Amino acid sequence: MKDLTNSKEFIRRHIGPSDEHIKTMLSYLHVQSLEELIQKIVPDKILEKEELKLDDAISEDKALKLLKQIVQKNKIYKNYLGAGYYGTITPNVILRNILENPGWYTAYTPYQPEVAQGRLEMLLNFQQMIIDLTKMDIANASLLDEATAAAEAVALCQRINPENLNKIFISNRCNLQTIDVVKTRVEPFGLEIIVGDNDEGLPKLDNLLCAIVQYPDSLGAIYDLKQIIDIIHNKKGKAIVVTDLLALTLIKPPGEMGADIVVGNSQRFGVPMGYGGPHAAFFATKDEFKRAMPGRIIGVSVDRKNKQALRMALQTREQHIRREKATSNICTAQALLSIMAAAFGIYHGPEGIKKIAERTAGISNLFAEAMQKNNFKIISQHYFDTVTIFTGDETEDFYKKALAKKINIRKLEDSISISFDETSEISDLKDLFEVFGINEKISSETKIDQISKEFLRTSKYLTHEVFNSYHSETEMLRYLKRLEDKDIALNRSMIALGSCTMKLNAVAEMIPVTWPEFGAMHPFAPVDQAEGYHFMFNDLSKMLSEITGFSGISLQPNAGAQGEYAGLMVIRKYHLSRGDKNRNVCLIPSSAHGTNPASAQMAGMKVIVINCDKDGNVDFEDLKKKANDYSKDLAALMVTYPSTHGVFEEKITDICKIIHDNGGQVYMDGANLNALVGIAKPGKFGPDVCHMNLHKTFCIPHGGGGPGMGPIGVSQHLEKFLPNHQIIKQNSGPSTGMGAVSAAPWGSASILPISWMYIKMMGAAGLKKATQVAILNANYMSKKLSEQFSTLYKGKNGFVAHECIIDLRSIKVETGVSEEDIAKRLIDYGFHAPTMSWPVAGTLMIEPTESESLNELNRFCDALINIKKEINMVKNKVFDTNDNPLKNAPHPFLELSADIWEHKYTREQAAFPLQYLKTNKYWSPVSRVDNVYGDRNLVCSCPSLDSYREEAA
Structure with missing residues (x-):
């Protein structure tokens, strides 16, 4: 019987390989079904026997309509709350060409x-x-x-x-x-x-x-x-x-x-x-x-x-x-948002930004003068955009009058604070005056005399040419396009970064981010004005709880590394509540993410490294010994599962038991949660805490190195120690919690709709299939590359998890070609390199995700296979040991088009090693960057545009 709905349409579009291609890959791996593949890879004792209890998948259109109904529960009042958050106007050229542009928002951190x-x-x-x-x-x-x-x-x-x-x-x-x-x-x-x-x-x-x-x-x-x-x-x-x-x-x-x-x-x-x-x-x-x-x-x-x-x-x-x-934690950055802010500065320029500031200050001055004229006392005579009025016993009355007029003002103990911003209009003052019982004629002219001359700025700013060149929309549009074209993002090709999960960020997931009902909400607005947000928070938390098996969820950590830190602080608070003030030792496997030991150090813990065995697993005997040695002081183990080596460790439940038996708690790094959703629940197989990278598994885009979200899930005994917030205490966390880890009670709330949309459109079956296909794709690539590159670690039955590490160390010994040479040569083939030299030096870690089609997997494998042929040509002296396409990669257009070509290989060998590149070619804007020079000659401000022109001449 045919399914006449389109409820599963999104699943088909999110998962790259078609059902026919899935069968082809399964056959290539000599496996009959996705279920059989998972059984051969995932330890039976952790394999989830029941399906996720989530709603069935719904279509993109239905999900958007449903979320629109939810977000309309939000009440967008006129905000004068300030306290670090202000209304602003995003120029449309920036909105469309950066925030809504996958060329910017799907890019990864600029490690290459x-x-x-x-x-x-x-x-x-x-x-x-x-x-x-x-x-x-x-x-x-x-x-x-x-x-x-x-x-x-x-x-x-x-x-x-x-x-x-x-x-x-x-x-x-x-x-x-x-x-x-x-x-x-x-x-x-x-x-x-x-x-x-x-x-x-x-x-x-x-x-x-x-x-x-x-x-x-x-x-x-x-x-x-x-x-x-x-x-x-x-x-x-x-x-x-x-x-x-x-x-x-x-x-x-x-x-x-x-x-x-x-x-x-x-x-x-x-x-x-x-x-x-x-x-x-x-x-x-x-x-x-x-x-x-x-x-x-x-x-x-x-x-x-x-x-x-x-x-x-x-x-x-x-x-x-x-x-x-x-x-x-170097992961704690907001690249996409700093890019937007920089673009704002460039588009408006110094004069434009000053005009916004003067207008804001002028309106605040009009308001303050009128209040003083009507016998109100303002707390400071020198101010920019915020006027604080002493209101004494009438504070609550004024506050309620403002709410009745759909105005949010900041209520203090005996005062009220009013903050103006770029969105404020002189006409808005009428409503404010009515709140305070003033009948004042509003002047159409503003002045700025509230800032004493001694406090005024006299120095210039934004004098660099970049801030004075792109003030028309046409020029700004072209500038942004020029920059975008220099980069590789997911809208250009696969980014197979191991452990970073660069998957589809569907447009339907992204659309709600720019809805004003989400964007215009102040984080300290009364909770009853954010009913739509809180409905979504609760719904998302329930879904994440069901997916992970943890009973308690905090959405506050606004990055993966913040999630690690918050989770460890929860564990710390738990030990302190039991009188175990001495428990400060954190065991961390040598294969762990670099953020793990940094987070442990930030939580005041002492790091003890656990060795890994020859198969890439945690060295069980070393773990047992050190857990026992430090049992009196043991706070936690940090473990990534599946492991950073790309395998499902068979002894994960035993590992957790050892830690628990010695008085510690188990923190699971959720970086590889994309290999667990729908097939295993960390909350059921041993860990006590886990952070969830919503910018990996749950589709929030990486944005060139941020934003991210790192909510944490905890077992019931840790719930009362979750993060809380002192400004908005209602629903933001337990009073007994570990404190605040982010400035806002629910972190980067406006990107949570992305993950909500993803889960709703995938449903239980779709999420499980995504995990299965992510694991299938990784195993397909591992086998397809096996004749040229050996996979360093494999789990039971010779399979990997959702990523694989290819070992290049012998190649370097035999030919001098390094993992960096291969990574840079991939640029000539139009690909971003996989994760390089981590967690094992001399390797590349490949993670295809479920979103890449069989054609793209093959194209990437073909590139690496052809690179191996080039390596063999170096080995066989066909290419010179030092002057070859790998050592000199990448090859920019200017070098290839120059009159003089001095290399011992041809231009065609450099630029077009495979046929598809003749119709789909990415040109690196620069040759290989000299890292050492940059550190020895540190310059972290904009060079003059003349220096670019001189080089181009």
Whole structure:
């Protein structure tokens, strides 16, 4: 009987291979069915015998209509809440050509710089914009949010603290979420936090590690920042300033007053509030601290032809190298949102942004003058966009009157704070005046005399040519297209990054992200205005709980690494609740993600490494010995499952039992959850905590290196320790929780619809099939490549999980051709390289995902097979050992089209090694980038456009 519905249509479109192609691949592997394949790979004791209890799959159209009905439960009031989140207008050219463009949002972190020059340039623009506006020496390419950026600033001060100072002062005029997150982050290290008044509390303290102040402060006041910074320095402390980019176009920047670190949020530069995120935080500091900076830094280097090229700088800090000594979790970035913010700065330019700031300040001035004229007292005479009015006993009445007019104002103990922004109109003042019982004639002209001359900015900013060249939509459109064309994203070809799960980010999943009902919601709006959001949160949490087998879910962690950190902090809180203050040892296999030991260190734990055996599994005897040796102090084991080596370890339940028997908890890294959904539930086979990378398994796109979401699931005994929030306490987590890990109560809430849509459109059967096909595709590729490249690790019956590691070490010994040469040569074939030299040096880790078709799998395999032929030509002396297509890869168009060709192989061998490349060719914009040069000659701001022109000449 024919199925006349289209409910399974999305499943067919998400899963790359057709049913016929699935049969072909199964036959190639000598297996009869997907079910038989899974039984041959997954340990029987963890294999789920029941189907997921989820709704049946629905069509794209039906899912969108259903979500539209849900989101319309949200009430979008006029917001004057401020507190770090503001209304903004995303220029349509940026909305359509960046946020809604898969050429930007499906790209991966720029670990392969040759295929990422476009987004690297825009990230460098972001750094330059931050440097200019803050007047600091160096800035990174974004962090997760303002609050975590402030916490990272404290961590930097810890790293450069030779005197072991342990006092941290936080101004009580900082946003509450910043205070909350900093408290959570420093608690494991026993540092003393003093929250107090800048003028009264700070001068009384001595021997500070650092002090955090906000400028303008949370109530809007602009004050003598230099005086405060001088006091901090006199107390031996480092001065951390939380600031506002738009305000810095008008007021004196912190860098001109001696600040050591400046942090904040770029959200109001064209990124919707989205009920809390995602938004790109910024982090800027002095040059002397650059090698202790957190996150990613984009630097200027040169390529093989000595042409200017960009790359991620200071990569020796990256976790895979430094592990528990890493300065931060490098995964905690918001690349797509920092790119949007930089584009906002470029499109408006210095004059355009200043005009927005002046207009915002002018409207706030009109409001404040009218309030004072009507005998209201405002708390500060010097302010930018936020006016705080003393309202005493009438505070609640004014607040309720505003709500009745569908207006959100910020209620304090005896005051009300009103924040204006880019979306504010002079006409809006009429409604505000009515709230306060004022009948005031509104002037159509604004002035800015509320900022004292001594506080006004006199220095220039955004003087670089890039911020002064693309102010028409035509020019901006073409600039963005030029940058996009330099990069490889999923809209161009397969990205087979092992452990990174680069799968389809369907357009139907992405559409709701830009709906105003999601985007215009302030994260601190009353909960009853966000009924649609909370319906979706609850529904998504239930689905994630069913998929993973964990009873408790927190959606707050806004990155995978944040999920790791939150999970470990939950475990820490659990041990403390039982009086086990000494439990601080974390066992981590040597194959673990680099973020694992970094997260353990951030949670105040001591890392003990567990060996792996010859088959890539956790060394069971080593685990038993160390678990027993450290049983009195054992806090946790961090384990990735299936393992980072691409196999399902048979002893996973035994591993968990050993940890539990020795008093510890098991944290499972959910990076490889794409191999478990529908076939096994981690909450049932041993782990106590697991984070879920929604930007991997559940289809939130990587965005060039962020956004991401890393919710955690926990067993029942850990539920009361999940993250919570001090501003919005209702439904945001238990009062007994571990504290806040993100600035917003539900993290980057506005991208959660992506995962909700995915699960709804796939249903139980679709999700299971996706897992089965992901495993099928990996095994098909492993076998197809087996004659040329051996797979390093295999599980039972000779199969792998959802990814495979191909071993290239003998090739390097025999021919001198390295894994990097192969990775760069793949660029000439139009592919982004798989994960290189991790978790095993001298290898490539390949993960095809379920979304790639058989044709694309074959095209990728054909490229690698042909590369092996080229390697053999080097081995057989047909190609020169040093001058061959692999050593010189990639080959840019300018080199191939030059009059002089000096290589010992032909142009055709370099550019068109396979026939398909003659009709579908990606041209790398640069030759191989020199990493060492970039670190030795660190430049992290925009070079002049003349330097590009000179090279092109």
